[in-house]
Amino acid sequence: MVAGDICLAEDRRVPSRPSIRWRAIGVLQIGMTSLNEQRRRRDRSRAVQCGSDHYLAQVVTASTLRGDVDGLVAPEGGCDICIFDLCQPLPGRLDEGLALSVVMPRRLLEKAAGSRNPHGLVLKAGSPMTSLIVAYLEALYVLDAPLPEVQALAAQESVMTLLSAALNVAVPGDDGHAESQGAGLRLRVVDFINRNLCLLELCPEFLCRRFNVSRAHLYRAFAAHGGVAKTLRDMRLDAVYRELTEASASSRSISEMAWSFGFSSSNQLLRSFRARFGITPSEARATAAAVSK
Secondary structure: OOHHHOOOOOOOOOOOOOEEEEEEEOOEEEEEEEEOOEEEEEOHHHHHHHOOOEEEEEEEOOOOEEOEEOOEEOOOOOOOEEEEEOOOOEEEEEOOEEEEEEEEEHHHHHHHHOOOOOOOOEEOOOOHHHHHHHHHHHHHHOOOOOOOHHHHHHHHHHHHHHHHHHHOOOOOOOOHHHHHHHHHHHHHHHHHHHHOOOOOOOOHHHHHHHHOOOHHHHHHHHHHHOOHHHHHHHHHHHHHHHHHHOOOOOOOOHHHHHHHOOOOOHHHHHHHHHHHHOOOHHHHHHHHHHHHO
């Protein structure tokens, strides 16, 4: 499949074998995928192991996507734009068809989305803004030649501006400035947590002091993500999982990891780990060791 051959008509014949072709627009990757029927089995442990710090916005143009995204039922094709966090599980089933996709760095989309959690959001096909975004992505994908760097960055900015406008539809009474401030605070806090996961005193109260904000202000910034305490716990659990399963896995004991990542005991880590991944830390380590042999 080549760029000039792309056709998004519903009766388009699809190759029997899946294929995908990508092109870069700045830091964005825009691709067209031809699909045969497939099932996604990307559970939470696989998502964490992948470690992709990106979002996927996918337009299922000639197919049906079924399944759930963190409890949300995925839509059925029709040029809806479905947004997925690639660090999250992606269960579901895709029927044969075509999908137009754009992969973008986490910081870019979360900045565009403001205080909303983009994972699982759907931009409906009937919206003029959705139609505009789809048409613009198609036009970028079928360009005959690469864009010069300055123009590619301008095109990238245009994509993010359109997505921001679609994701932050004005609601009467909303305070857009407050949402923007909350999103900025959340990005700064997440970056700080990432760099200090093993800081034992790291907790919501510590973060309030570190960023000079009230507990209520901090909670509002993370409300769409389940709260700051949940975000901190999940990030620590993901770090434990990666340490247990990466090729150069640490030989530290589970108790040592529990203490270094701020859990009060190995039992607390075990309960939280099993709730998030469906297996124990020991089972995760044993499975990774068996695969690497």
